[in-house]
Amino acid sequence: MSSPLARGTSPLRDLPLVGWLVAAVGVAIAHRWLPDAAWLLLHLVLLGAVSHAIMVWSFHFAQTLLRFPTAERDLRSQSIRLGLLAAGAATVLVGVPTTWWPVTVAGATLVAIAVAWHGRTLWRMLRRALPARFRVSVHYYLGAAAALLFGIGLGVTLAWGWDDRWHARLLVAHALANLLGWVGLTVAGTLLTLWPTMLRTRMDTRAELWTRRALPLFGAAITTCVAGALLGFTWLAALGLVGYLAAFALLGRGLWEPARVRPPHDFSTVSVAVSLLWLFVGLGWAGWLLVGATDWAAVKVGFGGPAAALAAGFGLQVLTGALSYLLPSVLGGGPAAVRAAQAWFNRLPGFRLVAINGGLLLWLSPTPSWVRVTGSVLALAAAAAFLPLMAGGLRASMRSRRAGGDDPPVEGGAEPAPVFGAAQLIAGCTAVATALVVGIGIDPAAAASGATPTASAPASGRVVRIEVAAAAMRFVPAQVHVRRGDRLVVRLTNTDTTTHDLVIGQAGSGRVAPGASVELDAGVVSGSVQGWCSVVGHRQMGMVFDVIVDDAAEPAAGDAPTASSTTGGHGHDPGAGEPPTDAPPASLVDPVLPALDPGRVHKLTLTAREVSLEVAPGVWQRRWTYNGTTPGPTLHGRVGDVFEITLVNDGSMGHSIDFHAGSLAPDRPMRTIEPGERLTYRFTATRAGVWLYHCSTMPMSAHIAAGMHGAVIIEPDGLAKADREFVLVQSEVYLQSRAADAASAAEVDADAVSAEQPDHVVFNGLANGYDRSPLTARAGERIRFWVVDAGPNRPSSFHIVGAQFDTVYREGGYLLREGRDGLGGTSGGAQVLGLQAAEGGFVETVFPEPGRYPLVSHSMVDAERGAHGYVRVTG
Numbered sequence: 001m002s003s004p005l006a007r008g009t010s011p012l013r014d015l016p017l018v019g020w021l022v023a024a025v026g027v028a029i030a031h032r033w034l035p036d037a038a039w040l041l042l043h044l045v046l047l048g049a050v051s052h053a054i055m056v057w058s059f060h061f062a063q064t065l066l067r068f069p070t071a072e073r074d075l076r077s078q079s080i081r082l083g084l085l086a087a088g089a090a091t092v093l094v095g096v097p098t099t100w101w102p103v104t105v106a107g108a109t110l111v112a113i114a115v116a117w118h119g120r121t122l123w124r125m126l127r128r129a130l131p132a133r134f135r136v137s138v139h140y141y142l143g144a145a146a147a148l149l150f151g152i153g154l155g156v157t158l159a160w161g162w163d164d165r166w167h168a169r170l171l172v173a174h175a176l177a178n179l180l181g182w183v184g185l186t187v188a189g190t191l192l193t194l195w196p197t198m199l200r201t202r203m204d205t206r207a208e209l210w211t212r213r214a215l216p217l218f219g220a221a222i223t224t225c226v227a228g229a230l231l232g233f234t235w236l237a238a239l240g241l242v243g244y245l246a247a248f249a250l251l252g253r254g255l256w257e258p259a260r261v262r263p264p265h266d267f268s269t270v271s272v273a274v275s276l277l278w279l280f281v282g283l284g285w286a287g288w289l290l291v292g293a294t295d296w297a298a299v300k301v302g303f304g305g306p307a308a309a310l311a312a313g314f315g316l317q318v319l320t321g322a323l324s325y326l327l328p329s330v331l332g333g334g335p336a337a338v339r340a341a342q343a344w345f346n347r348l349p350g351f352r353l354v355a356i357n358g359g360l361l362l363w364l365s366p367t368p369s370w371v372r373v374t375g376s377v378l379a380l381a382a383a384a385a386f387l388p389l390m391a392g393g394l395r396a397s398m399r400s401r402r403a404g405g406d407d408p409p410v411e412g413g414a415e416p417a418p419v420f421g422a423a424q425l426i427a428g429c430t431a432v433a434t435a436l437v438v439g440i441g442i443d444p445a446a447a448a449s450g451a452t453p454t455a456s457a458p459a460s461g462r463v464v465r466i467e468v469a470a471a472a473m474r475f476v477p478a479q480v481h482v483r484r485g486d487r488l489v490v491r492l493t494n495t496d497t498t499t500h501d502l503v504i505g506q507a508g509s510g511r512v513a514p515g516a517s518v519e520l521d522a523g524v525v526s527g528s529v530q531g532w533c534s535v536v537g538h539r540q541m542g543m544v545f546d547v548i549v550d551d552a553a554e555p556a557a558g559d560a561p562t563a564s565s566t567t568g569g570h571g572h573d574p575g576a577g578e579p580p581t582d583a584p585p586a587s588l589v590d591p592v593l594p595a596l597d598p599g600r601v602h603k604l605t606l607t608a609r610e611v612s613l614e615v616a617p618g619v620w621q622r623r624w625t626y627n628g629t630t631p632g633p634t635l636h637g638r639v640g641d642v643f644e645i646t647l648v649n650d651g652s653m654g655h656s657i658d659f660h661a662g663s664l665a666p667d668r669p670m671r672t673i674e675p676g677e678r679l680t681y682r683f684t685a686t687r688a689g690v691w692l693y694h695c696s697t698m699p700m701s702a703h704i705a706a707g708m709h710g711a712v713i714i715e716p717d718g719l720a721k722a723d724r725e726f727v728l729v730q731s732e733v734y735l736q737s738r739a740a741d742a743a744s745a746a747e748v749d750a751d752a753v754s755a756e757q758p759d760h761v762v763f764n765g766l767a768n769g770y771d772r773s774p775l776t777a778r779a780g781e782r783i784r785f786w787v788v789d790a791g792p793n794r795p796s797s798f799h800i801v802g803a804q805f806d807t808v809y810r811e812g813g814y815l816l817r818e819g820r821d822g823l824g825g826t827s828g829g830a831q832v833l834g835l836q837a838a839e840g841g842f843v844e845t846v847f848p849e850p851g852r853y854p855l856v857s858h859s860m861v862d863a864e865r866g867a868h869g870y871v872r873v874t875g
Contacts, residue, residue, distance in 0.1 A: 016086045017056075017323075018387065020048030025384045028376075037515050038304065040097060042311050046183065047089045047111075050315050051148075054186045055085055055118055057326065058141040061190060062122050065137055066129035077121070084114035096159055104159045112152045119145030136212045140189025143219060147181020150226070168300035172237065173229035175303070179310050180222050180244055184279070187318055188218065188251055191272075196258040198269050198325045207254025217247035228290075234299065238290040241283050248279070267349035271321025274357060278313025282306045302467060304493075305364060312379070313360055320386045328393060337400035344393035348385075350421060354428025355382035362435060366465050366491070371439030372519070378435045465489045468545065470500040470512065472771070473538065478618055479546040479740060488522040488547060500538065502545060504531035511535075525549060541864045542616070542767075546740070589629055589764040591775055593713065593725035593786060594636050602637055605646040608655040608695075608708070612742035615733045616760050616767035616866060620745040623707035623765075624651065624695070630707035630765035631729040631790065632693070635661075638715050639688055645681040649673045654697050659683055660838065661691035661712040672697045688716035689812045690840030692788050699750060701792040705734050705758075706748040707765060709790040711840065716809070722844065723781035728798070730835075730857060730867060731765065731790040732758035756793045760866040761857065767866025770855070774870035777847060783871075784844045785855075791837030797858040800871065803845045804829040810841035818844075832858050847873040 024044040027037055059078055063070055091107025094100070119142055126138050154174035158167065192211045196203040221243035228236030264270040286306035293299045328341035355378050362375025464486050469476045470493070482488055492502050494512040502509045504522040512518050522531075525547055533543035606626040613623045613630060626632030635643060647657050654672040662669075662683025669681040694700075695708035711729050734753045736746035752758070760767040777783050784807075789796040808815040808830045816830055833843045847853060850873050857867035 016052050016082065017049055018390075020044055020052060020089075021384075021387055024049065025380065025387070028380050038308075039515070040093060042307060043089075043093060043096075045311050045316055046178065047092065050183060050319055051089065051111075052082065052085060053319055053323065054144070054182065055082055055114070057190065057322070058122070058144070058186055059118070061193070062125055062138045062141060065134045065193065066125055066132050068125045068129045074121075077117075081114045081117050081121075084110050084117075088112075088114060092155075099159075101159055105156055108152050108156045112149055115145050115148050115152070119149075134193055134208060136208060136215065137189040137192055139215060140185045140211075140218075143215070144182050144185040144189070147177050147185065147222060151177035151182065168296035168303075169229050169232055172296075172299060172303060173226045175307060176225040176229065176237070176240075177222065179307075179315075180218075180225060180283075183315055184244070184248075185218060185222075188214070188248065190322075191251075191255060194322065194325075195255050195272070198272070198322075199258050199262045199264065201258045201262040204254045204257035207257075210254045211251050214247045214251040217243060217250065221247055232296065234290040234293055234296070238287045241287040241290070245280060245283055248276075252276075266324075267346045267352065268321045268324035270349065270353055271317050271324065274353065275314045275317035275321060278309055278317065278360075282310035282314055285309060309360075309364055312383075313357070316383060317356070320383070323390075324386075327390065328397065334401070336403075337397045340396040340400040341393035344389050344396050347389055347392075348424060350424030351428045351431070352382045352385060354425065355379065355431045358428065358432030359435060362432065362439075371436055374435040374439040375432075378431055382431075462486045463489060465491065467491045467493070468502070469493050469495045470502070470533070470543070471495045473541045473543055474617065475502070475533075475543060475545045478544065479548055481548050481550045482525050484526060484549050485524060487524050490520040490522060490545075491517065492520055493517040500533045500535060500543065502531055503534050504545065504547060505529055508534070522547070537864075542866075546738070548740075588766050588769045588773055589631065591726040591728060591764060591770070593727050593784075594634055596636055596638070596715070600638075600640065601642045601644065602635065603644045603646075604633065604635065605648060606632060606657065607648045608651045610651045610747075612745040613707070614766060615735075615762065617772070618740060619735070619760075619767075620739040620742050621733065621735060622745045622747040624655070624703060624748075625707050626657075626710060630709070631731070632708070632710035634710060634727050635693075635712040636715075637685055637713070639685055639717065641685050641714070643681075643683055643685065643712075646678060647673065647681060648678045649675050651675055655695050655703070655708065656697045657681060657693060657708075658696040659691070659693045659712060661685050661689065661693070661714055663687075666696075670696050685712075685714045687812060688714045690714075690786055690788055690809075690842060692790055692838050692840060694790065699753075701753045702748050702750045704790060704792040705732055705753045707731075711786065711788045713786055722784040724777055725784040725786065726775055727786045727788075728763045728855075729765075729788045729790050730761065730763055730794075730796045730798075732792065732794055733760040733762055733767070733866075735759040753792065758794065758865060761794055761862035762866050763855075763869055768868050770869025774852070774872040775855075777871055777873050779847050779849050779873055779875055782844060782846055784842055785833075786840070786842045787833055787835065788840040789835040789837055793837060794862060795837060795859065796833075796835045796862075796867070798833040798835070798843070799831060799856055799858040800845065801854040801856065802851065803847060803853055804831065805833070805843040805845050806830075807844035808833060808841065809843070810835070811839055847871070849873070850875045 024041055027041045027044060030037075055078075062068070088107045088110025091110060092104055093107075095102075095104030095107055122138055122141050122145070126135060126142070129135070151174055154170055154177060158170040158174055189211070192207055193203070196207075221240050223240070224243060225237050225240030228234070228238070228240055259273070264273045283306070286303070289299060289302045289306060293302070324342075324345040328338045328345060357379075359375045359377070359379025359382065363372050363379060462483065462485075464480065464482050466477070466480050466488070468490050473496070480488065480490075488504070490502065490504070490509075492500075492509050492512060494500050494514050494516055497514050499511050499513055501511050502520055504520065507520055507522045509518045509520040526549075528549045529547045531545040531547065532539040535543075607628075609625050609628050611623055611625055611628050612620050613625070615621045615623070623630050637643065643659070643662070645657070645659070647655075649655050652675055654674050656670055656672045658666065658670045659681065662681075663686060664683055669679065669683075671679070673679055691712040691714065693710050693712055695703035697703050709729065709731060711727055713727065732753075734749040734757070736749045737744075739745040763770060785798070785800075787796065787798045806816060806818050806829050810833060830843070833841050835841060853871040853873060855869050855871055856863040859867075
């Protein structure tokens, strides 16, 4: 038999930990030049270093607590598991940033195998061991392993690519399962016995009871958190966090008595104690974010703060604190060797702890950008000191063993120097103050008196700070309300896959790489102003940010977005984030073709109404509509069907209707009726086609552009059944103003219509509406898209990126029919359905594999104006 954890050094036990920590330091130094640096750093610490340590030490403590005999094959199996974990984690860290999903799946599978094997080994030990007093700790380890397996599944699902509302939910559920379950449960179960041992005092006699009672509370809390995130209930996820903190408070009762008898006195114990404070800070911060968030987009944008607090404040500090105590013991060599190693791990404890935590506070607080930089550098340098100190401790232990274990003299007696001695406390506080001063010195605008005003105005003394994300060619949120004289500070985070910036007045952020954050001090605001991204073409694609002076209201950051949203023209970038929102606007029309009524007479009342609708994300217009939607209801029938339409004018001006699907004299059925009047329009569909209907009251261009149009689908004879059918009506939007709400919405700009200068080109009335709420299909299904160009001016060139059309029907006839032309010859496929204003047709395609397929007008300026969406294809 061998000891539960072999004394001395072990490559697979020691080297991966060092490698992960060194890699994390390297990424932290080079983060400005690395894509996804924040994600990479977080996972190097948690998936890499912390997970490795959990596998090593939970195995060790389980063997020790259960007094389970250890065979050589058990140690060999443990080494294989650690190798699988390291290989899997490294593969995931390559797969996710490169968006190679198969690589991500392969790495996650290796990690899952290692963790499942680890859990099975612990379960086998628990079943075979004799009853032991502290076996509840092993139950915590089993719960931790189960949580990580579930978290791995969520992580793999997350990497597949989802719209933003599901991406945010999966992200939060993944993070909570891993942090609260894998890390939190392991720490909680270990501290039962490790904490009094580190303090060198007796355990509270009730600690085991409280730890046992807390376990089901932990399980219920984690389940509630994850369920709340997946179901989309922020309040439920927040309630789970409250339950988790309550469970930790119950368990913490057993930790308090040893700390009261012998307070934390060296680097290891103080570091662990401070890490638990960060756990409460991080979870409280996350709970506050969930309770106050208006939607999951806001949760996603703000979740980086609590995640960083939990990873760096809790995860990293509990790791370095625990290892500072455990590693000297494992290195062994007798009491002298252990003390020699501990002396290295405990060097400058007060200075390091103050520098780490003071630097973290500067980094995570709403301080100016350069102060955050200097704070993070200070925290990084102090935390990274653990690595050379660990190397020094290893050398000191080896020297002591070679010297025969003689005790070296200990300066000042056997007890280590106090952690918070005056000299170290002053040195640490000086380092934090220096970081603060240097940060302000590099960027004098960080000081309130140094702000450059956007225009001259008396300063109110108030500072409005707002977190803004650059995502999918828009700013989220896209406006902020301030009072005249307020100073505006914008924290800009680029969550997109391309470089952006933000210019407000004379102030600019400079170019911001993907994954990076900067702070823009816009100065004292004297009047409303619009900011924008100055990268060529990005402003035209909707990247504008409105600063609205509203002296009648309290400043409110994070109002509803007003900028239009696109994902960049052709939409070839599969990694581009979709516009962050939790739900599609109420004005988004269901694109599914209505079912064909078996009756041959179709009766419908169309009511002309003037209503305010969203025409782009956060942009409202007073629309003229049929039945309150743009486009109006889709009519669906066959050749020979009769349509009896009653038009009711419930508007404030004259309106009419013209059905291209009917052939009859226009004098009476297409006449303009005044408000309060009605008419009946009856026609027989004598020919198949994809027809437009619209208001024909003059100026007809303004009435059509204002939203009074729709589609009539008359199926051609012998039309085969498709698995799914969608209707898309392309039209143009001409704005008088970019109203941010329904109350301030203005009507169509007739001058812009005449000048043919649309603000947006849209599918089914809303720019980029199907970016946020994609059409759905399955690979291998035959999908039919019915398309009408309502105009009034622009042509359409309908295209789906990554798909080819094998059937094309345009203006009453087939150009292709399942790959054959009208003469019966094989002619291949088509790439677009080209339509002039008022033309219609349909195309069919079979998507070859799962993915996110952009649909656009290939007149690219119109795609960039909003004629863009997605089809999400699943397997």
